[in-house]
Amino acid sequence: MRKLTYFIACTIDGFIGDESGDASFMYPFVDEEFLSYLKAEFPETISAQGRRALGIHDLEPRRFDTVVQGRGSYEVALKEGITSPYDHLREYVASRTLAESPDPHVEIIGDDLVARVRELKAGDSRFGIYLCGGSRLAGELHEEIDELVIKTYPVALGTGMPMFGSGFAVTEFALDEVRVFDNGVVVRTYGRKS
Numbered sequence: 001m002r003k004l005t006y007f008i009a010c011t012i013d014g015f016i017g018d019e020s021g022d023a024s025f026m027y028p029f030v031d032e033e034f035l036s037y038l039k040a041e042f043p044e045t046i047s048a049q050g051r052r053a054l055g056i057h058d059l060e061p062r063r064f065d066t067v068v069q070g071r072g073s074y075e076v077a078l079k080e081g082i083t084s085p086y087d088h089l090r091e092y093v094a095s096r097t098l099a100e101s102p103d104p105h106v107e108i109i110g111d112d113l114v115a116r117v118r119e120l121k122a123g124d125s126r127f128g129i130y131l132c133g134g135s136r137l138a139g140e141l142h143e144e145i146d147e148l149v150i151k152t153y154p155v156a157l158g159t160g161m162p163m164f165g166s167g168f169a170v171t172e173f174a175l176d177e178v179r180v181f182d183n184g185v186v187v188r189t190y191g192r193k194s
Protein backbone atom coordinates (compact mmCIF):
# COMPACT_ATOMS: atom_id res chain seq x y z
CA MET A 1 0.00 0.00 0.00
CA ARG A 2 1.29 3.42 -0.75
CA LYS A 3 1.07 6.14 1.85
CA LEU A 4 -1.35 9.04 2.01
CA THR A 5 0.66 11.97 3.40
CA TYR A 6 -0.97 15.14 4.67
CA PHE A 7 1.74 17.70 3.86
CA ILE A 8 0.57 20.98 5.30
CA ALA A 9 1.73 24.40 6.46
CA CYS A 10 0.38 25.69 9.75
CA THR A 11 0.85 28.16 12.56
CA ILE A 12 2.25 27.28 15.99
CA ASP A 13 -1.35 26.98 17.17
CA GLY A 14 -2.35 24.58 14.41
CA PHE A 15 -4.15 26.75 11.87
CA ILE A 16 -3.59 26.27 8.13
CA GLY A 17 -4.83 29.75 7.32
CA ASP A 18 -6.96 32.53 8.73
CA GLU A 19 -10.68 31.91 9.15
CA SER A 20 -11.19 32.22 5.39
CA GLY A 21 -8.28 29.83 4.76
CA ASP A 22 -5.95 32.55 3.50
CA ALA A 23 -2.38 31.38 4.21
CA SER A 24 -0.54 34.19 2.43
CA PHE A 25 0.89 35.48 5.76
CA MET A 26 3.04 32.32 5.76
CA TYR A 27 4.77 33.09 2.44
CA PRO A 28 7.55 35.29 3.90
CA PHE A 29 8.90 32.26 5.79
CA VAL A 30 9.72 30.53 2.52
CA ASP A 31 13.17 32.11 2.47
CA GLU A 32 16.27 30.90 0.64
CA GLU A 33 17.19 28.17 3.13
CA PHE A 34 13.66 26.79 3.46
CA LEU A 35 12.99 26.97 -0.28
CA SER A 36 16.19 25.02 -0.95
CA TYR A 37 14.94 22.31 1.40
CA LEU A 38 11.53 22.18 -0.30
CA LYS A 39 13.14 22.01 -3.74
CA ALA A 40 15.45 19.20 -2.61
CA GLU A 41 13.01 17.14 -0.55
CA PHE A 42 9.50 17.93 -1.77
CA PRO A 43 9.80 19.50 -5.25
CA GLU A 44 6.49 18.03 -6.42
CA THR A 45 4.55 19.82 -3.67
CA ILE A 46 5.40 23.16 -5.25
CA SER A 47 2.62 24.19 -7.64
CA ALA A 48 3.23 23.95 -11.37
CA GLN A 49 3.18 27.74 -11.58
CA GLY A 50 5.74 28.02 -8.78
CA ARG A 51 7.94 25.33 -10.35
CA ARG A 52 7.95 27.20 -13.66
CA ALA A 53 8.83 30.47 -11.91
CA LEU A 54 11.69 28.71 -10.10
CA GLY A 55 12.90 26.97 -13.26
CA ILE A 56 12.39 23.51 -11.72
CA HIS A 57 9.40 22.29 -13.70
CA ASP A 58 11.35 19.30 -15.01
CA LEU A 59 12.48 18.09 -11.57
CA GLU A 60 11.50 14.48 -10.96
CA PRO A 61 9.20 13.80 -8.00
CA ARG A 62 10.87 12.50 -4.85
CA ARG A 63 7.94 11.19 -2.85
CA PHE A 64 4.60 11.70 -4.56
CA ASP A 65 3.14 11.08 -8.02
CA THR A 66 -0.47 11.86 -7.10
CA VAL A 67 -2.19 14.79 -5.39
CA VAL A 68 -5.63 14.87 -3.79
CA GLN A 69 -7.21 18.14 -2.78
CA GLY A 70 -10.63 19.44 -1.82
CA ARG A 71 -12.62 21.77 -4.00
CA GLY A 72 -11.95 24.58 -1.50
CA SER A 73 -8.19 24.33 -2.03
CA TYR A 74 -8.59 23.88 -5.77
CA GLU A 75 -10.68 27.10 -5.87
CA VAL A 76 -7.59 29.06 -4.80
CA ALA A 77 -5.96 28.09 -8.13
CA LEU A 78 -9.18 28.33 -10.14
CA LYS A 79 -9.65 31.94 -8.99
CA GLU A 80 -6.31 32.71 -10.65
CA GLY A 81 -7.41 30.97 -13.85
CA ILE A 82 -5.25 27.91 -13.14
CA THR A 83 -7.18 24.70 -13.81
CA SER A 84 -4.31 22.22 -13.30
CA PRO A 85 -2.20 23.50 -10.40
CA TYR A 86 -0.16 20.27 -10.14
CA ASP A 87 0.13 19.26 -13.79
CA HIS A 88 3.29 17.27 -12.97
CA LEU A 89 1.23 14.87 -10.77
CA ARG A 90 -1.94 12.82 -11.21
CA GLU A 91 -4.52 15.29 -9.92
CA TYR A 92 -7.73 14.50 -8.06
CA VAL A 93 -10.18 17.04 -6.67
CA ALA A 94 -12.92 16.00 -4.24
CA SER A 95 -16.20 17.72 -5.01
CA ARG A 96 -19.88 16.91 -5.06
CA THR A 97 -20.74 20.20 -6.77
CA LEU A 98 -18.29 20.30 -9.70
CA ALA A 99 -20.32 18.36 -12.25
CA GLU A 100 -17.53 18.44 -14.79
CA SER A 101 -13.79 18.84 -14.42
CA PRO A 102 -12.50 22.23 -15.59
CA ASP A 103 -9.39 20.47 -16.93
CA PRO A 104 -8.84 17.12 -18.66
CA HIS A 105 -5.83 16.50 -16.39
CA VAL A 106 -7.94 16.81 -13.23
CA GLU A 107 -10.24 13.99 -12.14
CA ILE A 108 -13.16 14.84 -9.88
CA ILE A 109 -14.00 12.46 -7.04
CA GLY A 110 -17.70 13.04 -6.39
CA ASP A 111 -18.84 9.93 -4.58
CA ASP A 112 -17.24 7.39 -2.31
CA LEU A 113 -14.25 9.55 -1.48
CA VAL A 114 -12.77 7.11 1.03
CA ALA A 115 -13.22 4.12 -1.29
CA ARG A 116 -11.57 6.02 -4.16
CA VAL A 117 -8.64 7.07 -1.98
CA ARG A 118 -8.25 3.45 -0.82
CA GLU A 119 -8.10 2.42 -4.48
CA LEU A 120 -5.42 5.03 -5.14
CA LYS A 121 -3.47 3.78 -2.12
CA ALA A 122 -3.67 0.23 -3.46
CA GLY A 123 -2.34 1.36 -6.86
CA ASP A 124 0.96 0.10 -8.15
CA SER A 125 3.56 2.84 -7.69
CA ARG A 126 6.68 3.41 -5.66
CA PHE A 127 5.48 6.96 -4.97
CA GLY A 128 3.02 8.09 -2.34
CA ILE A 129 -0.04 10.32 -2.45
CA TYR A 130 0.12 13.98 -1.45
CA LEU A 131 -2.94 15.10 0.49
CA CYS A 132 -2.79 18.82 -0.14
CA GLY A 133 -5.74 19.83 2.01
CA GLY A 134 -7.67 21.69 2.91
CA SER A 135 -9.15 21.43 6.32
CA ARG A 136 -12.47 19.80 5.51
CA LEU A 137 -10.98 17.22 3.18
CA ALA A 138 -8.31 16.27 5.73
CA GLY A 139 -11.09 15.82 8.29
CA GLU A 140 -13.02 13.55 5.92
CA LEU A 141 -9.91 11.50 5.16
CA HIS A 142 -8.32 11.42 8.62
CA GLU A 143 -8.64 7.64 8.94
CA GLU A 144 -6.77 7.13 5.69
CA ILE A 145 -3.84 9.40 6.56
CA ASP A 146 -0.65 7.38 7.07
CA GLU A 147 1.80 10.23 7.52
CA LEU A 148 1.80 13.88 8.52
CA VAL A 149 4.45 16.32 7.33
CA ILE A 150 3.73 19.54 9.20
CA LYS A 151 5.56 22.72 8.26
CA THR A 152 5.10 24.92 11.32
CA TYR A 153 5.69 28.62 10.82
CA PRO A 154 6.64 30.68 13.89
CA VAL A 155 3.38 32.64 14.14
CA ALA A 156 0.26 32.28 16.26
CA LEU A 157 -3.18 33.32 15.05
CA GLY A 158 -5.56 32.60 17.93
CA THR A 159 -8.26 31.65 15.50
CA GLY A 160 -8.35 30.36 11.97
CA MET A 161 -8.87 27.31 9.77
CA PRO A 162 -7.89 24.18 11.71
CA MET A 163 -5.64 21.45 10.32
CA PHE A 164 -8.61 19.06 10.41
CA GLY A 165 -12.09 20.40 9.76
CA SER A 166 -13.87 17.79 11.83
CA GLY A 167 -13.41 16.07 15.14
CA PHE A 168 -12.31 12.52 15.73
CA ALA A 169 -11.06 10.26 18.50
CA VAL A 170 -7.52 10.55 19.88
CA THR A 171 -5.22 9.33 17.13
CA GLU A 172 -1.60 8.64 17.93
CA PHE A 173 1.31 9.35 15.63
CA ALA A 174 5.00 8.58 16.09
CA LEU A 175 7.53 11.33 15.50
CA ASP A 176 9.92 10.22 12.74
CA GLU A 177 11.87 13.34 11.89
CA VAL A 178 12.30 16.98 12.86
CA ARG A 179 14.02 19.65 10.77
CA VAL A 180 14.62 23.10 12.18
CA PHE A 181 15.44 26.16 10.07
CA ASP A 182 17.20 29.38 10.99
CA ASN A 183 14.04 31.45 10.51
CA GLY A 184 12.14 29.41 13.11
CA VAL A 185 10.29 27.11 10.71
CA VAL A 186 10.07 23.52 11.99
CA VAL A 187 9.12 20.55 9.82
CA ARG A 188 7.93 17.47 11.70
CA THR A 189 7.19 14.13 10.10
CA TYR A 190 4.92 11.70 11.91
CA GLY A 191 3.80 8.21 11.00
CA ARG A 192 0.45 6.86 12.12
CA LYS A 193 0.70 4.35 14.93
CA SER A 194 -1.39 1.37 13.91
Ligand SMILES: NC(=O)c1ccc[n+]([C@@H]2O[C@H](COP(=O)([O-])OP(=O)(O)OC[C@H]3O[C@@H](n4cnc5c(N)ncnc54)[C@H](OP(=O)(O)O)[C@@H]3O)[C@@H](O)[C@H]2O)c1
Nearest residue numbers: 009016021070071072073094095096097133134135136137
Ligand atom coordinates in the same frame (compact mmCIF):
# COMPACT_ATOMS: atom_id res chain seq x y z
N1 LIG B 1 -1.66 25.99 4.82
C1 LIG B 1 -1.66 25.12 3.84
O1 LIG B 1 -0.63 24.40 3.61
C2 LIG B 1 -2.89 24.92 3.01
C3 LIG B 1 -2.92 23.86 2.09
C4 LIG B 1 -4.08 23.66 1.35
C5 LIG B 1 -5.16 24.50 1.51
N2 LIG B 1 -5.10 25.53 2.39
C6 LIG B 1 -6.25 26.42 2.56
O2 LIG B 1 -7.39 25.63 2.84
C7 LIG B 1 -8.54 26.31 2.35
C8 LIG B 1 -9.52 25.29 1.82
O3 LIG B 1 -9.89 24.40 2.86
P1 LIG B 1 -11.43 24.03 3.08
O4 LIG B 1 -11.51 23.22 4.30
O5 LIG B 1 -12.26 25.28 2.98
O6 LIG B 1 -11.78 23.20 1.77
P2 LIG B 1 -11.21 21.83 1.21
O7 LIG B 1 -11.04 20.84 2.29
O8 LIG B 1 -10.05 22.11 0.30
O9 LIG B 1 -12.42 21.42 0.26
C9 LIG B 1 -13.67 21.15 0.81
C10 LIG B 1 -14.55 20.64 -0.32
O10 LIG B 1 -14.12 19.34 -0.74
C11 LIG B 1 -15.22 18.59 -1.16
N3 LIG B 1 -15.37 17.43 -0.30
C12 LIG B 1 -15.10 17.31 1.03
N4 LIG B 1 -15.43 16.09 1.46
C13 LIG B 1 -15.90 15.41 0.39
C14 LIG B 1 -16.40 14.10 0.19
N5 LIG B 1 -16.50 13.22 1.20
N6 LIG B 1 -16.80 13.73 -1.06
C15 LIG B 1 -16.71 14.60 -2.09
N7 LIG B 1 -16.25 15.87 -1.96
C16 LIG B 1 -15.86 16.26 -0.74
C17 LIG B 1 -16.45 19.49 -1.04
O11 LIG B 1 -16.57 20.16 -2.27
P3 LIG B 1 -18.01 20.61 -2.86
O12 LIG B 1 -18.49 21.69 -1.94
O13 LIG B 1 -17.71 21.06 -4.24
O14 LIG B 1 -18.87 19.37 -2.80
C18 LIG B 1 -16.01 20.46 0.06
O15 LIG B 1 -16.72 21.68 0.03
C19 LIG B 1 -8.06 27.27 1.28
O16 LIG B 1 -8.41 28.57 1.65
C20 LIG B 1 -6.56 27.12 1.24
O17 LIG B 1 -5.88 28.36 1.21
C21 LIG B 1 -3.99 25.76 3.15
